[in-house]
Amino acid sequence: MSETIEQKCLAKGVKLTEQRRIIAQVMSKSNDHPDVDELYMRVSKIDPKISIATVYRTVKLFEESGILAKHEFKGSKARYEELNEGHHDHLIDVKTGEIIEFVDDEIEKLQKKVAEKYGYDLVDHKLELYGVKKNK
Amino acid sequence: MSETIEQKCLAKGVKLTEQRRIIAQVMSKSNDHPDVDELYMRVSKIDPKISIATVYRTVKLFEESGILAKHEFKGSKARYEELNEGHHDHLIDVKTGEIIEFVDDEIEKLQKKVAEKYGYDLVDHKLELYGVKKNK
DNA sequence: GTAGATGCAAAGTATTTGCGACAAG
DNA sequence: CTTGTCGCAAATACTTTGCATCTAC
Numbered sequence: 001m002s003e004t005i006e007q008k009c010l011a012k013g014v015k016l017t018e019q020r021r022i023i024a025q026v027m028s029k030s031n032d033h034p035d036v037d038e039l040y041m042r043v044s045k046i047d048p049k050i051s052i053a054t055v056y057r058t059v060k061l062f063e064e065s066g067i068l069a070k071h072e073f074k075g076s077k078a079r080y081e082e083l084n085e086g087h088h089d090h091l092i093d094v095k096t097g098e099i100i101e102f103v104d105d106e107i108e109k110l111q112k113k114v115a116e117k118y119g120y121d122l123v124d125h126k127l128e129l130y131g132v133k134k135n136k
Numbered sequence: 137m138s139e140t141i142e143q144k145c146l147a148k149g150v151k152l153t154e155q156r157r158i159i160a161q162v163m164s165k166s167n168d169h170p171d172v173d174e175l176y177m178r179v180s181k182i183d184p185k186i187s188i189a190t191v192y193r194t195v196k197l198f199e200e201s202g203i204l205a206k207h208e209f210k211g212s213k214a215r216y217e218e219l220n221e222g223h224h225d226h227l228i229d230v231k232t233g234e235i236i237e238f239v240d241d242e243i244e245k246l247q248k249k250v251a252e253k254y255g256y257d258l259v260d261h262k263l264e265l266y267g268v269k270k271n272k
Numbered sequence: 273g274t275a276g277a278t279g280c281a282a283a284g285t286a287t288t289t290g291c292g293a294c295a296a297g
Numbered sequence: 298c299t300t301g302t303c304g305c306a307a308a309t310a311c312t313t314t315g316c317a318t319c320t321a322c
Binding site for chain 1: 208210227229230236238240242243246247250251253254255256257258259260261262263264265266267268269270
């Protein structure tokens with residue numbers, strides 16, 4: 001089982017305010033990949049006084065603290081998701097926008113190999129697949 | 137040898153204006169991945185009357201026509217490069233911003249396989265590796 | 273008590289668009 | 298000719314920031 005966002009904040013020395021607690025809870029409950037507007041709407045239902053500036057500041061802080069991952073899929077706004085130990089990449093349905101998470105260890109290994117081939121240590125990577133559903 | 141951008145425009149029925157011709161030439165000569173501002177500066181040296189709006193309109197048009205590729209690397213502005221038949225992905229040096237192009241057929245194949253596993257035809261993909269140079 | 277967080281509105285970036293003038297086919 | 302493009306400035310979309318106030322620790 002992975003730590004809660006609140007535990008991660010403590011561990012990283014991030015001050016836990018009421019607003020951050022709410023944003024953390026909303027992200028934890030979200031199984032999709034909301035953008036800032038969507039997150040702001042969800043958060044506003046719990047505490048309507050939270051400002052969008054705080055949401056922006058918080059997602060940025062959480063991203064820098066390794067608590068959230070930011071994705072910038074083709075042609076859309078930045079989206080966020082909670083970062084748990086299980087790394088995964090994304091397959092995006094270009095027709096519906098549906099996002100499927102997947103893991104492929106072999107691709108991961110090959111990526112590291114490519115980086116090494118050029119004399120680099122891989123510190124991060126981004127893999128996004130865009131597809132259309134097969135009709136049979 | 138691959139077609140020139142002008143030939144591609146003809147083939148796709150894209151009207152060839154003086155401005156587009158200049159933007160096409162500048163992109164063809166560029167071996168890096170300029171963002172719109174940078175491209176605008178380069179283009180302005182040839183014809184100072186071209187407006188940034190035209191540059192934006194043109195890169196968008198060229199992208200939709202499959203003439204240019206748009207990249208949105210982590211935390212930076214959109215960058216463009218000419219699209220030739222040889223597909224490649226990018227390895228970005230997170231310290232210097234240097235961009236290395238690479239090809240890995242095996243990764244390509246695995247991507248297709250992953251998409252198929254979920255019942256999708258792969259129409260596009262994005263793979264970016266972020267690394268730091270090894271110190272020995 | 274104090275450093276850091278918040279809300280608000282204003283300011284930044286990056287990009288798009290309405291419109292009248294103009295150019296390509 | 299006619300349709301689409303250009304330049305300009307204004308508009309939009311997303312995100313950041315200055316500042317006075319407030320809150321976690």
